[in-house]
Amino acid sequence: METLRAVIQANGLVVAFLVVGLAVWLSYWASRHLTRGRIHGSAIAILLGLLAAYAAGLATGGSRGVADIGLLAGIGLMGGGMMRDFGIVSTAFGVQLSELRQAGVVGVVSILAGVLVSFIAGALVALAFGYTDAESITTIGAGAVTYIVGPVTGTAIGASSDVIALAVAAGVVKSILVMIGTPLVARYIGLNNPQSAMVFGGLMGTTSGVAGGLAATDPRLVPYGAMTATFYTGVGCLLGPSVLYFIVRALV
Amino acid sequence: MIIYGVALLSACLLAGLYLGELLGQLLGVQANVGGVGLAMLLLVLAGGSPRMRSLTTGASGEGVKFWSAMYIPIVVAMAASQNVVAAASGGMLAVLAGVLAVVVSFALVPVLSRIGPQSPPLPPLEQEP
Numbered sequence: 001m002e003t004l005r006a007v008i009q010a011n012g013l014v015v016a017f018l019v020v021g022l023a024v025w026l027s028y029w030a031s032r033h034l035t036r037g038r039i040h041g042s043a044i045a046i047l048l049g050l051l052a053a054y055a056a057g058l059a060t061g062g063s064r065g066v067a068d069i070g071l072l073a074g075i076g077l078m079g080g081g082m083m084r085d086f087g088i089v090s091t092a093f094g095v096q097l098s099e100l101r102q103a104g105v106v107g108v109v110s111i112l113a114g115v116l117v118s119f120i121a122g123a124l125v126a127l128a129f130g131y132t133d134a135e136s137i138t139t140i141g142a143g144a145v146t147y148i149v150g151p152v153t154g155t156a157i158g159a160s161s162d163v164i165a166l167a168v169a170a171g172v173v174k175s176i177l178v179m180i181g182t183p184l185v186a187r188y189i190g191l192n193n194p195q196s197a198m199v200f201g202g203l204m205g206t207t208s209g210v211a212g213g214l215a216a217t218d219p220r221l222v223p224y225g226a227m228t229a230t231f232y233t234g235v236g237c238l239l240g241p242s243v244l245y246f247i248v249r250a251l252v
Numbered sequence: 253m254i255i256y257g258v259a260l261l262s263a264c265l266l267a268g269l270y271l272g273e274l275l276g277q278l279l280g281v282q283a284n285v286g287g288v289g290l291a292m293l294l295l296v297l298a299g300g301s302p303r304m305r306s307l308t309t310g311a312s313g314e315g316v317k318f319w320s321a322m323y324i325p326i327v328v329a330m331a332a333s334q335n336v337v338a339a340a341s342g343g344m345l346a347v348l349a350g351v352l353a354v355v356v357s358f359a360l361v362p363v364l365s366r367i368g369p370q371s372p373p374l375p376p377l378e379q380e381p
Contacts, residue, residue, distance in 0.1 A: 020329050045324070048328075050331045050334060054336040057335065065334050084326055086319060090319035095296050096300075114357055118357060121356050122353055124352070126345070126349070144352070144353040169350075172336075173339045176336060181358070189358055189361040190362050193374060196361060196365040199364045208334070230286050233284075237281040
């Protein structure tokens with residue numbers, strides 16, 4: 001038993017391949033036999049991952065889901081930023097430049113609209129909960145943009161640390177909701193072609209959410225959504241502590 | 253050689269991330285601005301360039317396609333390492349702010365999709381792991 005534990009701990013990434021492989025197999029089996037293919041296998045696999053992360057978070061008190069369990073630490077490497085970005089970029093292989101160029105303008109519009117709309121939504125909720133100072137309202141609004149924009153903005157304009165924590169939580173809620181919700185609403189919002197996928201990526205912006213949501217809907221849409229989503233956090237970090245903060249300060 | 257394709261993919265990602273960092277510094281932002289998107293653009297350009305053919309076709313191309321097929325498992329691992337507890341326990345304010353942002357953004361997708369030239373829906377997907 002001790003020997004097995006040592007082997008598992010010394011080969012984290014290989015263990016992650018095995019565990020994720022089994023989880024994906026189980027999910028595709030469930031998709032075919034329990035939902036008759038109505039819910040896509042990858043959607044079930046992502047949901048399974050989130051549930052496991054929730055259970056692991058409760059058990060360990062850590063912030064990195066199952067990666068905080070010693071024997072499954074390799075999942076943190078496999079699902080970390082480095083492998084995620086490597087995987088996302090590889091999906092662009094085979095994409096035609098002409099398709100990207102066609103949707104260029106609407107991509108830019110959707111990024112700006114997405115940052116603005118999410119910021120306003122977050123700021124309104126902050127107001128409704130009784131926050132009246134410009135710093136807190138701006139930071140929570142920025143948190144609703146993404147969980148990176150929230151703390152970057154909050155730190156820059158000097159918001160209190162509990163408000164920054166709330167902003168991060170709002171961003172994480174958004175990211176997880178996009179992962180789960182996208183396959184459910186895809187049919188109703190016309191998310192079935194490269195152009196709407198680029199608009200979607202620009203509006204949602206959360207890289208993890210868009211990556212997971214589109215993978216669960218139709219993996220062929222991933223490169224288009226990811227392409228615009230990757231500019232969103234940068235634009236958010238640019239506007240949050242500057243233009244958006246000045247506007248909020250002028251209004252309250 | 254498969255490694256040539258993997259190396260090309262690595263070169264694109266590193267170059268993109270570096271450009272994204274520079275762009276971030278240029279704009280005075282503490283974030284990588286579009287690094288992954290720029291990397292994807294580089295890979296698309298490489299895929300369409302006749303000079304790069306030996307790196308993007310045959311066995312070398314398989315090196316990129318392998319990682320593209322590993323994408324969903326990587327996303328599953330990513331989902332399994334999210335801080336779901338923090339999202340669930342952030343209180344009503346965090347949940348409402350997140351939900352409202354997502355709902356409004358979802359609703360805007362069909363509106364903004366109408367701008368510019370339309371692309372036809374993709375053909376139905378055959379499900380395979």
